Amino acid sequence: MALVLVLIFSYLIGISKGQLRVGFYAETCPEAESVVSAVVRDALQSNPNTAAVLLRLHFHDCFVQGCDGSILIEDGPGAERHAFGHQGVGGFEVIERAKEQLETVCRGVVSCSDIVALAAREAVALASGPFYQVPTGRRDGRVSNISQAGDMPDVSDSIQQLKAKFLNKGLSEKDLVVLSAAHTIGTTACFFMTQRLYKFPPGGGSDPTINLEFLPELKAKCPQNGDVNVRLPIDRGSERIFDNQILRNIRDGFAVLQSDARLYEDQATKNVIDSYFGFLSPIFGPFFETDFVESIVRMGHIGVKTGSRGEIRRVCNAFN
The missing domain is CATH 1.10.520.10 (Peroxidase; domain 1)
Structure with missing residues (x-):
């Protein structure tokens, strides 16, 4: 249904x-x-x-x-x-x-x-x-x-910066959460983890929002002086299945990317995440897949050129 x-x-x-x-x-x-x-x-x-x-x-x-x-x-x-x-x-x-x-x-x-x-x-x-x-x-x-x-948008952005960048494109706080959940599939490089694991501002060390059970696992995959090109799943436990597991991970402190973790520090974006896991969800609550479709279709309208504007390229990597 x-x-x-x-x-x-x-x-x-x-x-x-x-x-x-x-x-x-x-x-x-x-x-x-x-x-x-x-x-x-x-x-x-x-x-x-x-x-x-x-x-x-x-x-x-x-x-x-x-x-x-x-x-x-x-x-x-x-x-x-x-x-x-x-x-x-x-x-x-x-x-x-x-x-x-x-x-x-x-x-x-x-x-x-x-x-x-x-x-x-x-x-x-x-x-x-x-x-x-x-x-x-x-x-x-x-x-x-x-x-x-x-x-x-950057992995080191604050939640305020992320919200502003999405708003500038006509996208809401809910769009920010749902489109960030596209991280449910794929991997990232240790390069993007260095600051969060070892040099987290203002005093260094690790991001305190990382679940203490998860921190040793992340450090083992991305040691401080290791290869920054090593890749790890962004969605712990569900890296190749498109589902809402990434939002569970964010809620529970198992977010890999700093920008994803920030979504649970802001009340508005936190409420969006929690809405998918309430007592009556998903029976009476919002459907993640439906919301994702709405958001990605909306994103697909940003600044489009139609009619006589632009061109139809003969090849995609070069202008006509």
């Missing part, structure tokens, strides 16, 4: 917001979504972590200049994708592979930014998350500049 609600609700969102719409390519390229689906499925068979990578790529694309494929451009060190805030972002080759196949069946029709959004949906579904309708019709941007990616 919950999945049915997700599908209906997200469909209504898709046909009611902006100039994007569900089924945009139904006549011009009816194979568009099935082609992207097949490419993503093949990529996940080779590397299951690709699901998290593609979901993160969609987020990072939308947070800089809107969802316009600007992060895909590779035209030198000044391109957006080389920004500090985009460290570790990947999945570019999957998007290029889908674009190449689409150009053989409907040349010059499907935008790279839509491919990113569709690939993220497939990634979520293949990780046992909800399958939702994706409003399409985005066009690709003509600007990709590293200087415009300086305000990405």
